[in-house]
Amino acid sequence: MDEKEIIIIAAIAIPISLVVIVIVLFSVFTRRKNRLLEEQEKAKKDFDRELAESQIEIREETLRNISWELHDNIGQLMTLAKIQAQMAQEKPEMMKEVSETIGTGLNELRALSKLINPEALKSLSLKEAVGLEIERFNRLKFIAAELTVKGTVTPIESNIQIILFRILQEFFSNTIKHSKASTLKVLLDYSDNVLTILAEDNGVGFEKTDNFMGIGLKNMKTRAQLINSTLKIKSVKSKGTALHLKYKFT
Template structure:
């Protein structure tokens, strides 16, 4: 094979090789692009599914809260007002107590009305939503609850806020139902790029062998991952449980 033939073969082989390389690279790029698009679609579906579940759970929790308040708080106030009114028929000086009890009942109804609208959370900031929970716990004497806000509040997209609130609500629910705690302290700490949420109770705590936190803890961690947050739950038997969540602003 002389030099001329070698040049001709090379002139043919090089373009063909370049075409093959381009086709291979395009194929690899297309597969990666399609895989990335599929992952993004799956992530969006997972987010939408968790968002829908969070909204349903918040509504269910709201209905339970309304039931508790109507029965355990407002119902008892109205019963007391009825008894006082009956007594006031013979002792008119008790009318002032009747008026005060009815006034307290009206105030409780106004507070309760904030929970009735299932879309109310969308119109509230995270601070306002958590404040309502803390106020309810204190009003019903479930636990001595305290909320502190540090830094300048940064608005959060409503769907992300719903998931953040549901994570906290899950922790609060476990505290009220299982921890036998007397205090609950919550901190919302805002910085330029980060929201750090801390919640701490002084209850009985739990260890890894306990089952009551299993599903709830898994749900909280799954939801935190969907909004690119980090979540840690620490607990020591007899010393309480703490939640630490970090959400980075987009």
Template sequence: MDEKEIIIIAAIAIPISLVIIVIVLFSVFARRKNRLLLEQQKAKEVYERELAESQIEIREETLRNISWELHDNIGQLMTLAKIQAQMSLEKPEMMVEVSETIGTGIDELRALSKLINPEALKSLSLREAISLEIDRFNRLKFIAAHLTVEGTVVPIEANTQIILFRILQEFFSNTIKHSKASSLKVVLDYTDEKLTITAEDNGVGFEKEDDFMGIGLKNMKTRAKLINSSLKIDSVKDEGTALHLTYEFA
């Protein structure tokens, strides 16, 4: 094979090789793109599923709260008002107390009505939603609860807010049901870059993470990851449990 033939073969082979390389690269790129789109679609489906589950769980928890409050708080106020009204037949001066008791019951119903609408959370800020929970705990004497807000409040997208609130609601529920705590402190600390949420109780605590909430803790961590947040649960046996959650603003 002389030099001219080698040049001709090379002239043919090089373009063909380049075409093959381009085809291979395009194929690799297309596969990666399709895989990325598939991963994004799966991530979107997971987010939407967790969001829907959070909304359902918030609604269920809200209905339980309404049931407890109607029975344990408003029901007792109305019973008291009835007794006072009966006594006022002999002591008319007690009508003032009857009026005050009924007024308190009406105020409680108004506060409760804010939670009856399943879409209520979307119209409330995260701070307002948490405040309603804190107020309810104190009103029903479940636990001595306190909310502190530091920094300038930054508005949060509604769906993200729902997930943040559900994570906290899960922690609150376990504090009320299992911790035997007498106090609960919640701090919302806003900066320009992030929101740091701390919730602490003074309950019995636990030694191992697996002892705390089981699947509930897994759900909290999964949901925190979906909104690019970091979540940590710390606990000391017989001293209490603390939730630390950091959400960075986009």
């Protein structure tokens, strides 16, 4: 094969090779792009599903709280007011006690009304929503609860806020129902473009074999991952449990 033939073959082969390379690269790029789009679509569906479940769970928890407070708290206050009113027919000086009991009942109803609207959380900041939970725990003497806020409160997109609130609500629920704790401390720290949430109780703690560790923690971690936040739960048997969450503002 002479030099001229080699040049002709090279002149043909090089463009063909370039075309093949371009086709291969385009094919690889297309597959990666499609895979990325599929992953993004899956992530969106996962987020929407968890958001919907969080909203449903918050409403269910709210309805349970309302039902309990109406029956066991406000109902008892109104029954007491009725008894006092009947006694006041013979002892008019007791009317002051009747008025005070009714006033307490009205205050309880006002506090409860903030939770009745299922869309209420969307109009509240995370600080306000958590504050209502803490206020309720103290008002009903469930536990000695305390909320501390540091830094300048930064607005959070409502869907993210719902998931953050549900994570905390699930932790609170386990504290109230299972921990046998006497204190609950919550910190919301808005610093350096990061929201750090710390919630800790002084309860009995749990081990890895406990149901809370298997189911509750899994749900909380899944939701934390969906909003690109980090979540750690540390529990020491007989000493208590602590939640540590970091959410970076975008």
